[in-house]
Amino acid sequence: MNRIIVLLLLISIFSCKKENINEVPSYITIESITLDENSTHNITDAWVYIDDDLQGIYELPANFPLLAQGKHKLRVKAGIKDNGIAGTRVSYPFYSSYIVEDQEFTPEVTMAITPEVSYLESANFFIEDFEGIGMDLDTTSISDTSIIEFDTGINKYGGGILIDSLSTFEITTDELNNLPQAGAPVYLELDYKCNTSFLVGIY
Numbered sequence: 001m002n003r004i005i006v007l008l009l010l011i012s013i014f015s016c017k018k019e020n021i022n023e024v025p026s027y028i029t030i031e032s033i034t035l036d037e038n039s040t041h042n043i044t045d046a047w048v049y050i051d052d053d054l055q056g057i058y059e060l061p062a063n064f065p066l067l068a069q070g071k072h073k074l075r076v077k078a079g080i081k082d083n084g085i086a087g088t089r090v091s092y093p094f095y096s097s098y099i100v101e102d103q104e105f106t107p108e109v110t111m112a113i114t115p116e117v118s119y120l121e122s123a124n125f126f127i128e129d130f131e132g133i134g135m136d137l138d139t140t141s142i143s144d145t146s147i148i149e150f151d152t153g154i155n156k157y158g159g160g161i162l163i164d165s166l167s168t169f170e171i172t173t174d175e176l177n178n179l180p181q182a183g184a185p186v187y188l189e190l191d192y193k194c195n196t197s198f199l200v201g202i203y
Helices: 002-022
Strands: 026-030 045-050 053-059 062-066 070-081 089-091 098-105 110-113 137-139 148-151 156-161 171-173 192-194 198-201
Touching: 045 062, 053 062
Parallel strands: 026 110
Antiparallel strands: 026 062, 045 053, 045 070, 070 089, 070 098, 137 171, 148 156, 156 198, 192 198
């Protein structure tokens, strides 16, 4: 009886090894994920799902294997570094997913894709683009300098000049009373540029 059990176990082990050896991966290359709003972004990762099962999180640009053959549902979510910290990577909750319902996967073949995502219709925005009359931003009491508005003829933006005698530039908004509650995500998206003479932001 014991010999039969040992024999069955050996057959099972060798069968599993043979099955794993026969699994030949297909490959996906993702250079970048684009945002269709023509807006700037800082998408750093691709969260890849096959049939809604997470396969991995890949820093961009990426080339990676997948043990999938034939047609499967492919989903890619855009990932960011939460709070700019590399150790806290999350899929950005305000972007849609890139989905191909019947993606063909072929062993040993590399498939190059450029996923495109967009903001969800349910996302709510507070935007300061310096295009309207007046601003929703103001400097705080500890700021050494004030907000300066610039107009390039193409777009407008605001900035603050910092020199030796003007070392602090802090801005604030009026109190926002309609922010989501109960742990719902809230993010600040900020475009900025620094050089030796000025800081420009939110343009």
